[in-house]
Amino acid sequence: MSQRQVLQVFEQYQRARTQFAQAVAELASRPQHVETLQNAGVMALLRPLLLDVVPTIQQTAALALGRLANYNDDLAEAVVKGDILPQLVCSLSEQNRFYKKAAAFVLRAVGKHSPQLAQAIVQCGGLETLVICLEDFDPGVKEAAAWALGYIARHNSELSQAVVDAGAVPLLVLCIQEPEIALKRIAASTLSDISKHSPELAQTVVDAGAIAHLAQMILNPDAKLKRQVLSALSQIAKHSVDLAELVVEAEIFPVVLTCLKDSDEYVKKNGATLIREIAKHTPELSQLIVNAGGVAAVIDCIGSCRGTVRLPGIMMLGYVAAHSENLSMAVIISKGIPPLCTCLMEENEDHIKAAAAWALGQVGRHTPEHARAVAVANVLPTLLSMYMDTHSSEDLQVKTKKALKNILQKCTYLPALEPLLHDAPPNILKHIVGQFSKVLPHDSKARRLFVTTGGLKKVQEIKAEPGSLLQEYINTINNCYPEEIVRGIYQRIALSHLKKSICRRPSF
Amino acid sequence: MATLARLRARLPALREECFRRNGAVDEYRKKEYKAAVKIQSWFRGCRVRAYIRYLNSVIIIIQKWWRGYQGRRYFRKMVETAYFIMKMNFYNEMAVRIQKRWRGYYVRKYTHNYYALKKYLEAISVNNEIVRKELNEYAEMREKEKKKKDLEKKEKEKDHQARKMHYLLSTEQIAGVYNSPFRKSPDPMELLLRKSKPLSHRQQPAKNHLICDWSNCTRSLTFPTAQPLPPIGRQKPQGPFRDTAEVLQQRYKPLEPTLRVAASINSLEKAREEIKREEWRNCVHDNEFLPFSSYHKKEKYDPSIHRSGRYDQETYGIKHFREVQPKKWIADKLLEWSGMWNTSQI
Numbered sequence: 001m002s003q004r005q006v007l008q009v010f011e012q013y014q015r016a017r018t019q020f021a022q023a024v025a026e027l028a029s030r031p032q033h034v035e036t037l038q039n040a041g042v043m044a045l046l047r048p049l050l051l052d053v054v055p056t057i058q059q060t061a062a063l064a065l066g067r068l069a070n071y072n073d074d075l076a077e078a079v080v081k082g083d084i085l086p087q088l089v090c091s092l093s094e095q096n097r098f099y100k101k102a103a104a105f106v107l108r109a110v111g112k113h114s115p116q117l118a119q120a121i122v123q124c125g126g127l128e129t130l131v132i133c134l135e136d137f138d139p140g141v142k143e144a145a146a147w148a149l150g151y152i153a154r155h156n157s158e159l160s161q162a163v164v165d166a167g168a169v170p171l172l173v174l175c176i177q178e179p180e181i182a183l184k185r186i187a188a189s190t191l192s193d194i195s196k197h198s199p200e201l202a203q204t205v206v207d208a209g210a211i212a213h214l215a216q217m218i219l220n221p222d223a224k225l226k227r228q229v230l231s232a233l234s235q236i237a238k239h240s241v242d243l244a245e246l247v248v249e250a251e252i253f254p255v256v257l258t259c260l261k262d263s264d265e266y267v268k269k270n271g272a273t274l275i276r277e278i279a280k281h282t283p284e285l286s287q288l289i290v291n292a293g294g295v296a297a298v299i300d301c302i303g304s305c306r307g308t309v310r311l312p313g314i315m316m317l318g319y320v321a322a323h324s325e326n327l328s329m330a331v332i333i334s335k336g337i338p339p340l341c342t343c344l345m346e347e348n349e350d351h352i353k354a355a356a357a358w359a360l361g362q363v364g365r366h367t368p369e370h371a372r373a374v375a376v377a378n379v380l381p382t383l384l385s386m387y388m389d390t391h392s393s394e395d396l397q398v399k400t401k402k403a404l405k406n407i408l409q410k411c412t413y414l415p416a417l418e419p420l421l422h423d424a425p426p427n428i429l430k431h432i433v434g435q436f437s438k439v440l441p442h443d444s445k446a447r448r449l450f451v452t453t454g455g456l457k458k459v460q461e462i463k464a465e466p467g468s469l470l471q472e473y474i475n476t477i478n479n480c481y482p483e484e485i486v487r488g489i490y491q492r493i494a495l496s497h498l499k500k501s502i503c504r505r506p507s508f
Numbered sequence: 509m510a511t512l513a514r515l516r517a518r519l520p521a522l523r524e525e526c527f528r529r530n531g532a533v534d535e536y537r538k539k540e541y542k543a544a545v546k547i548q549s550w551f552r553g554c555r556v557r558a559y560i561r562y563l564n565s566v567i568i569i570i571q572k573w574w575r576g577y578q579g580r581r582y583f584r585k586m587v588e589t590a591y592f593i594m595k596m597n598f599y600n601e602m603a604v605r606i607q608k609r610w611r612g613y614y615v616r617k618y619t620h621n622y623y624a625l626k627k628y629l630e631a632i633s634v635n636n637e638i639v640r641k642e643l644n645e646y647a648e649m650r651e652k653e654k655k656k657k658d659l660e661k662k663e664k665e666k667d668h669q670a671r672k673m674h675y676l677l678s679t680e681q682i683a684g685v686y687n688s689p690f691r692k693s694p695d696p697m698e699l700l701l702r703k704s705k706p707l708s709h710r711q712q713p714a715k716n717h718l719i720c721d722w723s724n725c726t727r728s729l730t731f732p733t734a735q736p737l738p739p740i741g742r743q744k745p746q747g748p749f750r751d752t753a754e755v756l757q758q759r760y761k762p763l764e765p766t767l768r769v770a771a772s773i774n775s776l777e778k779a780r781e782e783i784k785r786e787e788w789r790n791c792v793h794d795n796e797f798l799p800f801s802s803y804h805k806k807e808k809y810d811p812s813i814h815r816s817g818r819y820d821q822e823t824y825g826i827k828h829f830r831e832v833q834p835k836k837w838i839a840d841k842l843l844e845w846s847g848m849w850n851t852s853q854i
Contacts, residue, residue, distance in 0.1 A: 257639065261647040263654070290632060293639030300640060326625060333629050334636050 014054060021049055021060035028067035034075070042068065043078050050087060055096060062088070062102035066109045073113035080110060080120045092129045097138040104133055104144035108151050115155040122152070122159065127166035134171040139180045146175055146183070150190030157197035164194060164201060169208045176213045184217065185225045192232035199239035206236060206246055215250035223264035230259060230270035238277040244285060248278060253289065257297040268301050269309045276316035283323035290327060295320060295334045302339045311352055314343060318359030325366035332363065332373045341379045350392060354399040357383060361403025368412045375416035380407065384420055384428065404428055412439050414446050421458045430470050433459065437476035447480055456481065457489050670700040671707040 049061035133145035175187035195202040259271035321328040344356040364374035464470035678684030686698035
C-alpha cells in the first residue's frame with residue numbers, strides 16, 4: 001500500500017471519531033436520548049476520546065460529557081467513578097480556551113448535583129485549576145470557571161471555605177469589573193453563593209472589596225445582573241450588624257429603591273430581601289431605611305406584586321415595626337396596613353399569610369394608638385377566622401394567635417372588638433372581655449352602645465368558672481350597669497333558651 | 509400620946525389602906541398608862557400625819573413642777589417634730605415642684621418629645637410622597653423607554669422584511685401584491701418596499717461554532733481592566749458618643765462674658781464724663797445758682813495749731829510745766845504800792 005492509502009486510513013478514523021463525538025454531543029443536548037446513551041455505555045467510549053490527539057475531538061468529547069453529566073446525578077457519579085476528573089484537571093492547564101471552557105462545563109455539571117460530587121471535585125484538585133482558569137484572558141473561560149465555582153460553593157460552608165482557600169475571591173471581584181454582562185452575572189452569583197453560608201465567608205468577600213463594585217452595579221439596566229447583585233448584597237448583609245452597616249455605607253440607599261420599581265419580579269424580590277436583611281438587625285438601620293423613604297417603596301412594591309415575591313417585603317415591614325413604636329407609627333402613616341390586610345386575605349399560600357399576620361401583630365402591639373390603627377382596618381375578624389380554621393397550617397395558627405393576642409392586649413377600639421365576641425374561642429375571649437372590662441367603666445357612650453348592639457347579652461351568655469379571670473372581667477362589666485338591665489337581659493336569655501327547648505320537643 | 513395611939517390604931521388599916529390605894533393606883537395606873545399610851549400614840553400619829561401631810565404637800569409641789577417640766581419638754585419636742593415635719597413637707601413640696609419641672613424637661617428633651625415626633629412623622633410622610641412620586645416617574649420613564657425600544661425593534665423588523673421581499677414591488681405591467689388596482693392608494697407595505705434597498709445574500713452572518721453556543725461571552729480576548737478598589741475597612745468608632753451636633757454646639761458656643769469682664773477699664777471715668785457732658789448740655793444757662801444765706805461767708809477762719817503757734821519747739825513740757833508770769837505777781841505789785849505809800853506818808 002502506498003503512503004497515501006495508509007494516511008487515508010488514519011484520516012477515516014479521525015473523521016469517524018469527530019463524527020461520533022459531535023453526534024453524541026448533539027444527542028446529549030436532548031433529554032430523551034440520554035437514557036439510551038447511558039445504556040449504550042457512552043461514558044466508557046467518551047473517556048479515551050478526551051485524550052485524543054486532535055484538539056477538536058477532545059473539546060467535543062468534553063462538551064458531550066458535560067451535557068451528559070448535566071442531565072442527572074447518576075451520570076455525574078459515573079463521570080466521577082470513571083476517574084475522568086483527574087485527567088480533565090491535569091490536562092486543563094496546557095490546553096486552549098475551547099478545551100478549558102468545555103472542561104469547566106464538565107466540572108460545573110458534575111458539581112451541581114450534590115455535596116459529595118462537589119467534594120470529589122475538590123479532592124482531585126479541581127479548584128486550583130478552576131482558579132487558574134479565572135485568570136485566563138478569555139471571558140468565556142472565566143465565565144465557565146466562575147459558574148463551576150459557584151455551583152460547588154453553593155452546597156455547604158466547607159466547600160465554600162475550600163473555594164475561598166483556593167484564592168478565588170479576589171479573582172471573582174476582578175471578574176465583576178469586566179465589561180461582559182454574562183461574566184458579571186456569574187461572578188455576582190458566585191459571590192452570593194460563597195457569602196451566604198457564614199459570617200466569616202461573607203467577611204472574606206467584603207475584605208476583597210466586593211461591596212463597592214456590587215453597589216455600583218445596582219444601576220446597571222440588565223435585569224438578571226441586578227438579581228444576582230442584589231442577592232449577593234443581601235447574603236452579605238444578613239449575617240451581622242457590621243456587615244449590614246458596611247453594605248449601607250456603600251450608599252445603596254436610595255438607589256436600591258428604584259430596583260423595587262423594576263419590571264422584573266425577581267429584581268423586586270431580591271431588592272426587598274436586601275432591605276429586609278438590613279432592617280432586621282438594629283433600630284438604627286431601620287430608622288435609616290425609614291428616613292430614606294424605603295418603607296413607602298416597599299409598601300408600593302407589595303401592592304404591585306402577587307405571590308411569593310411579596311414575602312420579603314412583608315417581613316421587612318414586620319421587622320421595622322418590631323423595633324420600636326416610633327418606627328411602627330412610621331409604617332402606619334406610610335399607609336402600610338391596607339396592603340398587609342389585602343395580603344392576608346388574598347394570598348393562598350399559608351406561609352405568606354402567616355408572615356402577614358406576624359407583621360400586623362408587630363405593628364399593632366405597641367400602644368393603643370397602634371392597635372386602633374390595625375383594628376380600624378377590620379382585620380381582626382380575618383385573623384380570628386384563620387386561627388379557627390382547621391385547614392390552616394400549624395405555623396399559621398400559631399402566628400395568627402400571637403398576633404391577635406398582641407393586638408388585643410392593647411386594643412381599646414370597641415367597635416372592632418364587638419364582632420369578635422361572638423366567634424372567639426375561650427382563650428381569646430378572655431382577652432377581649434378583659435379589654436371591655438378596662439374600657440367600659442370609664443366611657444358612658446361606649447356602655448350604651450355595648451348594650452344596644454347586644455354585646456352585654458353576649459357577655460351574659462358566656463359561661464365562666466367562678467374565680468377565674470374571665471369571671472372577674474364579667475363581674476366588672478356587670479357592675480357598670482344597673483341591676484335591672486343585667487337581670488332583664490339574663491331573663492331574656494333564659495326565656496330564649498326555654499323557647500328553643502320547647503320548640504325542639506315534638507308536638508303532640 | 510393619944511395621937512400616937514390613934515395613929516397606931518390606924519396602922520393596920522393603914523397598911524390595908526396603903527395596899528388598897530396602891531392596888532387602886534395600880535389599876536388606875538394601867539388605865540392611865542393605857543390612856544397615856546393612847547394619847548401619846550394619837551399625838552405621835554398626829555405629828556407623823558402632820559409631817560406626812562407636810563411632806564405630801566412638798567412632794568406635790570415638787571412633782572407638780574417636775575411634771576410640768578417634763579410636759580413642757582415633751583411639748584417642746586412635739587413642737588420641734590411638728591415644725592420639722594412641716595419644714596420637710598414644705599421642702600418636699602418644693603422639691604416635687606423642681607423635680608416635676610426637671611423631669612418634664614428631661615423627658616421631653618431626651619426621651620420622648622411629642623412635637624418632635626409629630627414633626628418627624630409628618631416629615632416621613634412628606635418624604636414618602638416624594639419618594640413615591642420619583643419612583644413612579646422612574647417607572648414611567650422605563651416603560652416609555654421599553655415601548656420605544658419595542659417600537660424601534662418592530663420598525664427594524666419591518667424594514668428587514670421589506671428588504672427581503674423587495675421583489676414583491678409592483679411594476680408598470682404587473683401590480684404587486686400590496687398594490688391592488690381596486691385600492692385607492694397603495695398599501696403602506698408597498699411604500700416601504702419602494703423605499704427599501706434589496707438585501708444581498710452575501711451579508712448573512714457566519715453560523716456560530718458549536719462549542720460557543722452555550723456561552724454568551726462571544727468577544728474574543730479581554731484584559732482585566734480596572735484596579736481593584738481597596739476594601740471598605742473603615743472602622744466605625746466604638747462607644748456611645750454624644751450627638752455630633754450637640755458636641756459642636758457646646759464646643760463653639762459663643763462667649764457670654766459677665767458684666768464686669770465686658771466693661772472696659774476706663775468705663776467708670778468715661779461714664780462720669782459722659783454724665784457731666786450731658787448735664788452741661790442740658791443746662792439752660794451757665795451761671796451757677798447760689799444759695800440764699802451768706803452765713804457761711806462771714807465765718808472767721810480758724811487757723812490750725814501749727815499755724816497759730818511759734819515755729820520752734822514748745823518749751824512747755826521741757827523747760828517748765830506751768831505758765832508763770834512774774835510781772836503779774838502781786839507781791840511785787842504790793843511792794844510797789846507800799847513803796848508808793850511809804851513815800852507818800854513820809
